[in-house]
Amino acid sequence: QVQLQQSGAELAKPGSSVKISCKASGYTFTSYYISWIKQTTGQGLEYIGYINTGSGGTNYNEKFKGKATLTVDKSSSTAFMQLSSLTPDDSAVYYCARDYYSGDVGYYFDYWGQGVMVTVSS
Amino acid sequence: DIQMTQTPSSMPASLGERVTISCRASQGISNYLNWYQQKPDGTIKPLIYYTSNLQSGVPSRFSGSGSGTDYSLTISSLEPEDFAMYYCQQYDSSPWTFGGGTKLELK
Secondary structure (H helix, E strand, O other), rough: OEEEEEOOOEEEEEOOOOEEEEEEEEHHHHHHHEEEEEEEEEOOOEEEEEOOOOOOEEEEEEHHHEEEEEEHHHHEEEEEEEEOOOOHHOOOOEEEEEEEEEEEEEEEEEEEOOOOOOOOOO | OOEEEOOOOOEEOOOOOOOOEEEEEEOOOOOOOOEEOOOOOOOOOEEEEEOOEEOOOOOOOOOEEOOOOOEEEEOOOOOOOOOEEEEEEOOOOOOOOOOOOEEEEEO
């Protein structure tokens, strides 16, 4: 069965970086893009961007350019997101999700990781 | 960015009740609208894609409709497992954006 298993919670200091992972199983990793979504109480769900797991190509929401860097390791079927220059505003739960296309018009996130809580505090 | 406004933000309801959640886009999104459910443990799953298409495995009591800027999710008869958060999401224009969520609570 399809699973996206994310790494554990992170506690980081302001100005530092964290790298969280999303390990895929149960399907051909390179056949589906992986997207990342941020969830906070104040801002709700925000789309960060996606990575083409086959080519490594990326597309970012302008808001997260310079903040998030998406990479993949095809050998381990794992997607990564690095968050840099952390501030308290980066404290959130971060989800990875698989992009799914259905026919000509359907597009949605069909499987989600369990989420990773990142807390930025001194 | 397209703004997605969900109403209500919270909704007390009873088992067996029919409920409807609304989602309004700041501009027309040509039916490119999905709905997701989030459980209290954080688990998120898709319910409806492209306005009215039921995701595989989702019970038929869930349905979606709408056009232009106005969309809705209806649950025909609430079951205990339906009390959760619901989010709409547009994919007409990048960046994809989500509604603020509707918390369905047991009355």
